[in-house]
Amino acid sequence: MSKRTANLLVHLALSLSVAVVAAPLILAFIFSTQTPAQIFSYPPKFTLGTALLENYRTAWYEFNLGRYMLNSFYIAIAVTVGKTVLSFMAALALVYFRFPLKNWVFTFILLTLMMPTEIMIIALFDLVSDLGWSNTYAALIVPFLASATGTFLFRQQFLQIPLSLVDAAKIDGAGPIRFAWSILLPMSMNVIAALAVIEFVYMWNQYLWPLIVIREGDRQVVQVGLRLMMNVGQDATNWGIVMAGAILALLPALVVFLLLQEQFSRGFALSQEK
Amino acid sequence: MDTHAAFKKPWLAFLLLLPSLVILTVFLYYPTIQTFVLSLYQVGFLGLTKRFVGLENYQVLFTDPLYRRMFVNTAVFAVSTVALSMAVGLGLSILANQKVSGWRVYRLLLIWPYALSPAVAGVIFLFLFNSQSGIANYLLGQVFGVRPDWLSDQRLAMVVVILAAVWKNIGYNVVFYLAALQNLPGDVLEAALIDGATPWQRFWRVTFPLLSPMTFFLLIINTIYAFFDAFAFVDLLTRGGPAGATTVLIFSIYRDGFEFFKTGFAAAQSVVLFAIVVFLTVLQFRTGGRRVHYGG
Numbered sequence: 285m286s287k288r289t290a291n292l293l294v295h296l297a298l299s300l301s302v303a304v305v306a307a308p309l310i311l312a313f314i315f316s317t318q319t320p321a322q323i324f325s326y327p328p329k330f331t332l333g334t335a336l337l338e339n340y341r342t343a344w345y346e347f348n349l350g351r352y353m354l355n356s357f358y359i360a361i362a363v364t365v366g367k368t369v370l371s372f373m374a375a376l377a378l379v380y381f382r383f384p385l386k387n388w389v390f391t392f393i394l395l396t397l398m399m400p401t402e403i404m405i406i407a408l409f410d411l412v413s414d415l416g417w418s419n420t421y422a423a424l425i426v427p428f429l430a431s432a433t434g435t436f437l438f439r440q441q442f443l444q445i446p447l448s449l450v451d452a453a454k455i456d457g458a459g460p461i462r463f464a465w466s467i468l469l470p471m472s473m474n475v476i477a478a479l480a481v482i483e484f485v486y487m488w489n490q491y492l493w494p495l496i497v498i499r500e501g502d503r504q505v506v507q508v509g510l511r512l513m514m515n516v517g518q519d520a521t522n523w524g525i526v527m528a529g530a531i532l533a534l535l536p537a538l539v540v541f542l543l544l545q546e547q548f549s550r551g552f553a554l555s556q557e558k
Numbered sequence: 559m560d561t562h563a564a565f566k567k568p569w570l571a572f573l574l575l576l577p578s579l580v581i582l583t584v585f586l587y588y589p590t591i592q593t594f595v596l597s598l599y600q601v602g603f604l605g606l607t608k609r610f611v612g613l614e615n616y617q618v619l620f621t622d623p624l625y626r627r628m629f630v631n632t633a634v635f636a637v638s639t640v641a642l643s644m645a646v647g648l649g650l651s652i653l654a655n656q657k658v659s660g661w662r663v664y665r666l667l668l669i670w671p672y673a674l675s676p677a678v679a680g681v682i683f684l685f686l687f688n689s690q691s692g693i694a695n696y697l698l699g700q701v702f703g704v705r706p707d708w709l710s711d712q713r714l715a716m717v718v719v720i721l722a723a724v725w726k727n728i729g730y731n732v733v734f735y736l737a738a739l740q741n742l743p744g745d746v747l748e749a750a751l752i753d754g755a756t757p758w759q760r761f762w763r764v765t766f767p768l769l770s771p772m773t774f775f776l777l778i779i780n781t782i783y784a785f786f787d788a789f790a791f792v793d794l795l796t797r798g799g800p801a802g803a804t805t806v807l808i809f810s811i812y813r814d815g816f817e818f819f820k821t822g823f824a825a826a827q828s829v830v831l832f833a834i835v836v837f838l839t840v841l842q843f844r845t846g847g848r849r850v851h852y853g854g
Contacts, residue, residue, distance in 0.1 A: 298654070301668065302668060305671060308725060309682070373578070378575075380565050381566070381571035383571045393578065396586045396587070399587070399832075402789070403593070409816075411592070427581070428585075430585075450562070460565045511677065526681060530678045537675065545669065
């Protein structure tokens with residue numbers, strides 16, 4: 285087999301894989317532009333329909349996805365920023381300070397890797413209700429603000445930064461805060477980007493916890509909003525509008541991922557091992 | 559180990575750690591312990607009555623045939639989803655790792671499902687596989703002349719749930735496998751090439767063993783997420799049916815806890831899930847060091 289044929293085969297296999305992986309999404313988009321009559325026509329039409337604007341407008345206003353997306357934004361951004369700041373602070377303490385019981389504190393943080401929210405939703409729901417946080421943003425934000433993953437990633441990054449930099453900073457009379465701000469922070473941008481992608485996508489995609497803790501329409505998040513679009517009232521589900529909702533609910537996470545994916549991969553490569 | 563510890567103000571270190579420690583204690587440690595405590599109680603409707611029953615919840619959980627079936631469903635879902643999405647993910651990342659023109663675009667078009675949510679994937683599959691206007695049946699009808707009623711058939715419903723989960727998981731596995739492939743030591747692969755190994759041999763004798771730390775890491779992470787992510791797929795696609803055929807552990811916890819208000823019983827199921835996650839995490843830490851090893 286010549287090099288050219290081999291190359292052609294690789295292109296063929298790649299194009300086919302790309303198409304198969306994207307197929308459900310492409311179909312969802314096509315049908316998000318069709319009216320119910322077009323969707324139920326036989327044979328189905330695999331071309332754009334005539335209801336694009338109408339479907340997206342209905343999903344956005346009548347099914348309240350605009351409001352839900354705004355809520356998801358608040359929550360995802362608050363948690364992403366909060367987690368990054370808190371785990372940066374925690375890693376700073378763990379790497380650059382001397383204090384008693386340090387290894388115990390690190391273990392205490394790492395052990396929480398085994399305690400995802402899903403495992404304790406029953407007790408967490410009781411706790412959040414007792415705090416009077418049912419139906420509030422606080423219930424969706426505060427429990428997620430600390431992060432073992434984030435602390436671990438920052439710690440690995442800090443341990444790779446040459447010691448001479450700390451010494452130089454100290455000779456220049458910089459305290460720990462100045463050192464963190466003007467040296468550690470700029471040198472950790474890849475880790476911050478990686479964390480931002482992980483946390484934003486994770487929070488944006490949350491489904492189970494908001495479903496349980498938010499019972500009031502106006503505070504709900506977009507993923508649960510999708511669920512509310514199905515079989516409302518007596519009418520059959522209007523799939524065109526639901527598919528428009530699915531596309532809308534996917535877009536922000538997709539955009540964040542695509543914008544930061546290069547730094548995301550690099551942040552991982554840098555912070556692991558070596 | 560403490561060579562980096564250049565600053566000596568323990569109070570400042572304490573201040574920096576305080577927010578993380580408070581949140582972890584209040585919102586992770588405390589509810590986890592409470593889950594254990596609750597699992598020993600039978601809680602009445604709306605939590606008005608609470609009676610200590612010891613291990614009775616667990617006894618019911620492990621002897622009731624209904625729950626035995628639920629555990630089987632959970633295992634079937636987790637094993638199939640993880641095996642399929644990892645195999646496909648590995649295959650796609652090897653393809654995407656080829657140096658052909660336009661590789662950047664190909665890569666991007668293969669890793670984007672990382673951003674997919676279980677809810678979006680679930681809703682899209684619900685549409686594709688529905689009985690009236692589903693495209694899956696239109697295509698199957700054209701090619702094979704069959705139009706199964708996917709979501710009302712006990713086995714097929716599980717197949718749809720698994721397919722949706724596999725689709726959502728592919729991107730994650732491609733991202734990590736691609737990163738691992740790019741960090742493989744080139745000299746080993748070159749040596750194999752010079753020794754005249756066929757591509758097949760090169761993959762199974764050289765690449766695959768070098769990837770095994772990553773494979774193990776992904777195996778654990780995928781399995782843990784399979785237990786949690788299952789919720790949105792089952793909730794949106796089948797609501798556990800037909801006839802309990804797709805009721806998996808996390809959905810059962812939700813339903814017993816928040817629809818049937820059997821809080822203590824749901825807590826006992828959560829403890830089982832917790833035990834599985836702890837087992838998997840410890841396994842991951844024990845073998846293969848801490849996190850991912852690129853290139854070993």
